[in-house]
Amino acid sequence: MVAIRQSVELLEKNKPQQARAKRTYESILAAAAELLVEVGVERISTNLVAERAGITVPALYRYFPNKYAVLNALGAALMDRQNEIFQQWFDHYLALGDLQLLLDNVYELMKRTYDVTSEQVGGLEVVQALRAVGPLQEVRLASHRLVAGQLASIVAEVLGRPVDDLMITQARLTIDASYAIVEMALEDNSLSTEMLLQEGARMMRLYWQSFMEYVDEGAYSSPTTSSA
């Protein structure tokens, strides 16, 4: 008999209150990030994290119920930073003008997302762990859904299209493909990051421009109408 996946407590226990406790809490996250790089998700353990953080194991358990909660905190923090970058970029260019301005600056968004992930110790490893570890998958999905939802509603408004399944799918596709390209840039050093992100941005631009050109012409045939 085997443990059921998913049903793992991810919530943190006691919040650190005093300054000393906050340092401890941060050193746990920092240690976990380092170890994610050094030994990988499948080898990281509360013992290892506590040792690296310079505390004893029960001190870690004061704040986190298990190792998944630690990874969850690490992942949530990174997703928050990524979301915030999207938010800033989105609000900034939307305030300045129309959708075309957003499209013209997709590279900037991707580069800033790349930078924030690259600057975080173990940033790539955290993202990969969010993908691969069952109990953590919702963190990443929730983040992508949130961002895609915003994109969809604005684009729908501007193009005069409804926020239907198709619109949602197109937005999610854009968001997920963009993040995938950022990950790719981080994981394969044999490729030029600059070139990859420029091309990725171009790919997204072409995709969205196709809507703007053909808007109201019904150029898109329903995907459920399969071709013979």
Place this chain on the structure above:
Amino acid sequence: MVAIRQSVELLEKNKPQQARAKRTYESILAAAAELLVEVGVERISTNLVAERAGITVPALYRYFPNKYAVLNALGAALMDRQNEIFQQWFDHYLALGDLQLLLDNVYELMKRTYDVTSEQVGGLEVVQALRAVGPLQEVRLASHRLVAGQLASIVAEVLGRPVDDLMITQARLTIDASYAIVEMALEDNSLSTEMLLQEGARMMRLYWQSFMEYVDEGAYSSPTTSSA
């Protein structure tokens, strides 16, 4: 002091020779795939796999030096199947005509890749493990590089462009984005697979059509020439 990542033996030991041994070998892979789904990469162990396969642990060690080698075999098999599908698709449509025919049938490629991954027990989990587990990352990268290389050389030939870094990057971008979209379809059940793959295929088509339209016009500005 902590184990150095990456330096893990992945090669298989004794090859199964007799029929009984082949069954054992296959049952190890099947058990590992099931457990990848049930307990995840970070919990899977040789003990668990052997138990599920209905053999004792030393029998597993006869064929694999450690659990990474098991996952490696599982991952390599899936990558091979994906590569083969690409190969068939590529050769088929290339024999029939020009690049446009390939572009018109990207959906078919993505759907078949989706199907082969979805039919394999733990297919998605295997792909995610290849991404997240250090010693296994090369398997996926090698597969993507191989396929992208073929795509790049044919496209370069047809378009009369050199197989330079840019061409390689564009091919890799296409391949990796396509696989990422297939993964996305597998991991988020709130989206319509059909719609997602249709849109993904359209995204790739638009990207490659932009080269065919502007070929020899130098429409692409070098990515190292950053915009102000």
Place this chain on the structure above:
DNA sequence: TGTACATCAGTGAACGCGCGTTCACTGATGTAC
């Protein structure tokens, strides 16, 4: 400012368990004659 007390933060030691790995061994299969 001093001290008593409450609460917060971290420790040392211990537990049972599953992990990876290896050993000398038994049993199954194939083959030479």
Place this chain on the structure above:
DNA sequence: TGTACATCAGTGAACGCGCGTTCACTGATGTAC
């Protein structure tokens, strides 16, 4: 077809280790008066 032998396949038992988790405890920090 029978049997002796070689090789292949799988077992039972054992090992030391790091794992997650909990306990009663000490020490640090904040605060009421």
